[in-house]
Amino acid sequence: MRRLLPPLLVLGLVSCGADSVSRPAPATTAPPETGAQLRVEVVAGGLEHPWDIGFLPDGTALVTQRPGRLALLADHRAGALVHPVQADFGDVLATGEGGLMGLLVHPDFAADRQFTTCQTHQVGGNAVDVRLVTWRLSEDGARADRVGDLLTGLPVNPSGRHSGCRLALAADGALLVGTGDTARPTVAQDRTSLGGKVLRLDLHTGAPLPDNPFAAAPDPRERLVHTLGHRNVQGLAVRPDGQVFSAEHGPDVDDEVNLLRPGANHGWDPSRGGTVVGSYDESVPMTDLRRFPDAVPAVWSSGDDTEAICGAAFLSGPQWGRLDGALAVTALKGSKLLLLAVQPDGTVREVLVPPELDGTFGRLRAARTGPDGALYVSTSNGDDEVVRISPS
Numbered sequence: 001m002r003r004l005l006p007p008l009l010v011l012g013l014v015s016c017g018a019d020s021v022s023r024p025a026p027a028t029t030a031p032p033e034t035g036a037q038l039r040v041e042v043v044a045g046g047l048e049h050p051w052d053i054g055f056l057p058d059g060t061a062l063v064t065q066r067p068g069r070l071a072l073l074a075d076h077r078a079g080a081l082v083h084p085v086q087a088d089f090g091d092v093l094a095t096g097e098g099g100l101m102g103l104l105v106h107p108d109f110a111a112d113r114q115f116t117t118c119q120t121h122q123v124g125g126n127a128v129d130v131r132l133v134t135w136r137l138s139e140d141g142a143r144a145d146r147v148g149d150l151l152t153g154l155p156v157n158p159s160g161r162h163s164g165c166r167l168a169l170a171a172d173g174a175l176l177v178g179t180g181d182t183a184r185p186t187v188a189q190d191r192t193s194l195g196g197k198v199l200r201l202d203l204h205t206g207a208p209l210p211d212n213p214f215a216a217a218p219d220p221r222e223r224l225v226h227t228l229g230h231r232n233v234q235g236l237a238v239r240p241d242g243q244v245f246s247a248e249h250g251p252d253v254d255d256e257v258n259l260l261r262p263g264a265n266h267g268w269d270p271s272r273g274g275t276v277v278g279s280y281d282e283s284v285p286m287t288d289l290r291r292f293p294d295a296v297p298a299v300w301s302s303g304d305d306t307e308a309i310c311g312a313a314f315l316s317g318p319q320w321g322r323l324d325g326a327l328a329v330t331a332l333k334g335s336k337l338l339l340l341a342v343q344p345d346g347t348v349r350e351v352l353v354p355p356e357l358d359g360t361f362g363r364l365r366a367a368r369t370g371p372d373g374a375l376y377v378s379t380s381n382g383d384d385e386v387v388r389i390s391p392s
Contacts, residue, residue: 001339001352001353001354001355002352002353002354002355002358037356037391037392038354038356038357038389038390038391038392039389039390039391039392040356040357040360040387040388040389041077041078041387041388041390042078042079042385042386042387042388043073043076043077043078043079043080043376043385043386043387043388044063044071044073044079044080044081044082044385044386045082045383045384045385046082046383047063047065047071047082047378047384047385047386048065048066048067048069048382048383048384049065049066049067049099049365049380049382049384050063050064050065050066050071050365050366050378050379050380050384050386051064051065051066051099051100051101051102051103051365051366051378051380052064052101052102052103052166052167052311052366052368052378053103053366053368053376053378053386054103054104054105054115054368055076055105055368055370055371056105056109056137057109057110059075059076059371060072060073060074060075060076060141061073061075061076061370061376061386062085062103062105062115062137063103063378063386064100064101064102064103064117065100066094066098066099066100066101067094067099067100068089068090068092068094068099068100068119069084069089069100070084070085070087070089070100070144071083071084071085072084072085072141073386076370076372076374076376076386076388077388078388083141083142085137085141085142085143085144086142086143086144087135087143087144087145087146088146089119091119091121091122091123092119092120092121092122093120093121093122093125093127093156093160094120094160095120095127095158095159095160096157096159096160096161096163097160097161097162097163097180098120098127098130098156098157098160098163099119099120099160099163100117100119100120101117101118101119101120101163101164101165101166102117102118102164102165102166102167102177102178103115103116103117103118103167104116104167104168104169104175104203106203107169107173112136113136113137113138113139114134114135114136114137114147115134115135115137115144116132116133116134116135116150116167116175116203117132117133117135118130118131118132118133118164118165118166118167118177119131119133120156120160120163121152121156126158127156127157127158127160128156129152129153129154129155129156130154130155130156130163130164130165130179131149131150131151131152131153131154132149132150132151132152132154132167132177132206133146133147133148133149133150134146134147134148134149134150135147149206150201150203150205150206151177151199151201151206151224153194153221154177154179154194154195155179155182155184155187155193155194155195156182157182157183157184159183161180161182161183162180162181162182162183162195162231162232162249163180163182163232164177164178164179164180164195164232164233164234165177165178165179165180165234166178166233166234166235166236166311167236168236168237168238168244169203169238170200170238170242170244171238171242172242173203174200174201174202174203174209175200175201175202175203176198176199176200176226176236176238176244177198177199177200177201178198178230178233178234178235178236178246178248179194179195179196179197179198179199179230179233180195180196180230180231180232180233180234181195181196181230181231181232181268181270182195182196183280184280185269185270185271185276185277185278185279185280185281186271186274186277188228188229188230188231188268188269188270189228189229189265189268189269189271191214191217191219191222191225191228192219192221192222193221194221194224194225196228196229196230196231196232196268197224197225197226197227197228197230197233198225198226198227198230198233198236198244198246198260199224199225199226200212200224200225200226200262201224208220208223208224212224212225212226212262213225213226213262213263214263226260226262226263227246227258227260227261227262227263227264227265227266228264228265228266229264229265229266229267229268229269229287229292229295230246230248230258230266230268231248231249231250231251231268231286232248232249233246233247233248234247234248234249234309234310234311235247235248235309235310235311235312235329235330235367236312237312237313237314237327237367238314239314239327239342240314240316241344243259243346244259244260245257245258245259245260245299245312245327245342245346246258246260246312247309247310247311247312247329248266248286248309249306249308249309250286250301250302250306251282251283251286251306252282252305252306253286253302253303253304253305253306254285254286254287254298254301254302254303254306255301255302255306255307255308255309256286256287256298256300256301256302257298257299257300257301257309257312257327257329257340257348258296258298258299259296259299259346261296264295264296265292265294265295265296266286266287266295266296266298267285267286267287267288267289267291267292267295267296267297268284268286268287268288269284269288269291269292270282270284272284272291273291286298286301299342299346299347299348300340300348300351306333306334307331307332307333307334307336307338308331308332308333308334309329309330309331309332309334309338310329310330310331310332310364310365310366310367311329311330311364311365311366311367311368311377311378312327312328312329312330312367313327313328313367313368313369313375314326314327314328314369315327315328315339315369315375316369316373317373319373319390319391320373320391321391323339323352323391325341325342326339326340326341326342326352327339327340327342327348328340328367328375328377329367330364330365330366330367330377331363331364332363332364332365332380333363335358335359335361335362335363335364336353336357336358336359336364337353337354337357337358337364337367337377337389338351338352338353339351339352339353339354356389357377357389361377361379361385361387362379362380362381363379363380363381364377364378364379364380365377365378365379365380366378366386370388372390373390374388374389374390375388375389375390376388376389377389
């Protein structure tokens with residue numbers, strides 16, 4: 001495997017215009033090393049920008065497609081049949097980065113057959129918001145009926161830019177939602193906005209949980225905020241020990257993997273403290289420690305380039321050998337899979353790039369661990385596939 005060696009801790013101050021930021025230095029490429037080989041199989045094709053994957057108890061899997069379509073994979077082995085699921089996605093605005101995005105199958109699906117999606121909502125062709133919608137899948141898997149809106153009012157950019165929107169279930173059963181800042185300067189630092197955040201809410205009611213960091217805030221939106229100061233969170237991964245990591249797009253530098261903790265500010269502020277209200281200043285640091293001394297630096301950064309990292313999932317099980325416990329992160333621009341060796345304290349020791357997934361499938365988006373312990377990723381090229389990755 002090709003190995004990238006990112007410095008793990010803050011190395012010093014790097015000048016960035018009038019601001020300074022403490023960040024990991026650029027990753028450097030080491031010579032190829034002998035590593036575990038991976039088996040890569042195409043599970044299904046004929047999809048269009050599959051955004052997320054959700055596994056069902058009977059061995060099938062749901063796949064959201066950004067244009068506003070839902071598919072059911074008959075199984076998650078190579079050559080699986082793809083069946084369209086009839087559902088009313090007529091209110092989905094599929095433009096730019098927006099559309100039908102994140103998916104979470106409810107843990108009690110076997111009893112109620114419910115799942116939740118994150119989608120861009122429009123009325124009369126006009127973008128209204130990004131919202132979470134709960135659905136019920138029919139017994140035969142051919143149809144999904146809308147149960148209701150779980151959460152509305154996530155900000156939206158009519159162009160679809162920086163829409164988020166990844167869903168994950170925390171170890172305590174809370175629903176976590178990674179959102180984008182909609183390319184508006186003040187959103188990420190505004191605790192009354194749901195954009196540029198990771199939200200934490202009740203999966204069944206959409207209500208903020210009573211132990212949220214801002215649960216006592218007068219504004220009901222602020223009560224949902226788990227972390228803030230994010231640019232565009234498109235990946236959330238929950239470690240078996242309960243730690244939560246986000247994967248986040250940088251501007252033209254510093255894609256970030258962040259270890260989240262309640263109430264933390266991750267330091268993205270293209271308004272420069274509210275002084276640049278009318279424009280979106282992307283020259284600011286991803287983690288602005290001068291303006292926000294308590295901001296939490298990333299545990300890994302891409303440095304002076306970007307990979308456009310997206311989905312994230314932990315590999316787990318002895319079958320993975322030395323890759324057991326690695327954080328798998330997909331890359332859109334980079335067209336590769338990154339495997340981060342994460343220490344118990346959340347720091348990243350090294351990053352491996354398996355040659356089997358280094359430019360071989362184009363842009364990669366979703367990353368989900370299946371019930372069989374394999375990793376499943378989706379491509380995002382327009383004529384797309386779901387791919388199964390397992391130890392050789």
